[in-house]
Amino acid sequence: MDNTNKIIVGISVGDINGIGIEIILKTFEDKRMLEFCTPVLFASNRLISYHKKALGFNNNIHGINNIEKIVHGKINLLNAWKEEVKIEIGKITEIGGEFAYKSLSAATKALKSNHIDVLLTAPISKENIQSEEFKFPGHTEYLEENLDGKSLMILMTDELRIGLITGHIPISEVAxxxxxxxxxxxxxxxxxSLKSDFNIRKPKIAILGLNPHCGDNGIIGKEDDEIIRPTINEIKESGKLVFGPYAADGFFGSKTYKQFDGILAMYHDQGLAPFKTLSFGNGVNFTAGLSKVRTSPDHGTGFDIAGKNKANPTSFKEALFTSLQIFKNREENKKLTENVLKVK
Incomplete structure (x- = not known):
């Protein structure tokens, strides 16, 4: 492949005291990864050097001070700040959150200005990243605020895609x-998303119920019968292949999920608990519905193992390859729709 045609992957490093930088460095230890894309880390030379030394890594990093100076065939590091940062690996600190945000902000700005093609985010701590600039429950809501579109959080593997009707809200507010x-x-x-991002021509979507046993005909709640079921029937009339509501326990226990291209859960843990039971460490978090492609690994900051060279980069690698494939699918679909023959 011509270097200039490689997809540029912007990478925010997450909490600077977590496992984010470790899984990034481990991913690009294999130089063959640079045949698939051109990575750009948004951090600082001092920060990456500190982690390299602490972990005993010897990745060759190419530092740049201008996003337009990206070099293909290298791991680029855009210096997003110049000040020295107090690093306390494994600890939740205010500084850790502050510079996690600086990395994310710089990467998002580059994404919006088309200097990078996709965004890959290492894990943040939702606790210490909160500030005047970042008042969001997580990456998904922040990116929806900064990019065009309506977001949908999808946790996915090759055979399972679970999206959330409601995201990071208290369970008391779900109904x-x-x-x-x-x-x-x-x-x-x-x-x-299933059509444009995954090239599925006629997606089959399952919708889970809200209450146990989908309310048992109103005995355990009326939302399934009064809101969810009528809405599904209305959507079906538009021609979409939408089915449900399904009781979540039996749906996953019987492996019914394998019959569908996508699943929508009513709330966070209803979808993510079975997903992580089935796929933890191999899954990808994809923010569908936005004008740009963003993925991340399916795990958190891993403060308990940070700095110990124990972090598994598998999910981060999957997130990287997923972002590349979705970007290619979108470009292909864009070309196909641009070249549709107009009927006179």
């Missing part, structure tokens, strides 16, 4: 948040 309009919006986003 009142779920409306026909919200369900329709999330179905639309997932349907479009």
């Amino acid at each position: 009142t948040t779920i409306t026909p309009e919200l369900i329709k919006s999330k179905v639309e986003t997932m349907h479009n």
Whole structure:
């Protein structure tokens, strides 16, 4: 492949005291990775050097001070700040959150200005990243605020894609948040993503119920019968292949999920608990519905193992390859739709 045609992957390093930098360095220890893409880390020379020394890594990093100076065939490091930073590996600190945000902010700016093609985010701590600049429950909400589109958090592997109707909200607010309009919006986003991001021509989508046993005909809650089921029937009339509601326990226990291209869970743990039980360490978090491609690994900051050379980079590698494939799929779909024959 011509170097100039390689997909440029911007990488925010996450919490500077977590395992983010370790899984990044481990991913690019294999120089063959540079045949697939051109990585750009948003951090500082001092920070990356500190982690390299602490972990005993010898990755060859190419430092740049201008995003337009990217060199293909190398691991680029854009110096996103110049000041010295106090690094305390394995600890949750205010400084760790502050510079996690600086890395994310710089990478997002480069993504919006088309200097990078996709964004790959290492894990942040939702606790210490909160500030005047970052008042969001997580990456998904921050990126929706900064990019065009309506976001849908999808956790995925090759055979399982779970999206969330409601995301990072308290469980006490879930039932009142779920409306026909919200369900329709999330179905639309997932349907479009399955077509344009994954090249699935006629996606089959399953929707989980809210209450145990989908409410048992109103005995354990009325939302399934009064909101969810009628909305699914209405969506079906538009021609989309949408099915449900399904009781979540039996749906995953019987492996019914294997019959669908995508699944929409009503709330965070309803979808993510079975996903991580089935796929933890191999899954990818993909933010569907936005104008740009963003992925991340399916795990957190790993403070308990940070600096011990124990972090597994598998999920980060999967997130990288997923971002590349989705970017290619979108480019291909863009060309196909641009060249549609117009009927007179």
